[in-house]
Amino acid sequence: MQITFELNPQIKGKIDEMAKAAGIKSEELSKIILENWVTGGGVIEIGRKKGDIQRIALDWPMGFMILVKDSKGIRRVNKVKGIYTKSAIDAEYVLTK
Numbered sequence: 001m002q003i004t005f006e007l008n009p010q011i012k013g014k015i016d017e018m019a020k021a022a023g024i025k026s027e028e029l030s031k032i033i034l035e036n037w038v039t040g041g042g043v044i045e046i047g048r049k050k051g052d053i054q055r056i057a058l059d060w061p062m063g064f065m066i067l068v069k070d071s072k073g074i075r076r077v078n079k080v081k082g083i084y085t086k087s088a089i090d091a092e093y094v095l096t097k
């Protein structure tokens with residue numbers, strides 16, 4: 001499967017630097033990163049959609065982050081009570097009013 005996406009220049013620069021140091025192409029390093037995330041314990045939890053806001057938890061073995069997709073695009077948000085209290089892998093949700 002072929003996947004194409006754009007990275008911001010800062011992230012692309014970091015991947016290019018790491019790939020150069022490893023003696024491989026940036027595309028190969030990106031594939032390795034994605035494959036290892038998927039097979040190494042990474043999880044994506046898709047939360048409930050409220051209006052045009054969709055919450056997504058992206059969990060890496062070393063930690064997790066919450067993303068919000070809305071009309072402005074996708075952005076990272078701070079973890080707050082009512083979304084997740086722990087790792088999405090543990091799937092412990094907190095109900096708030």
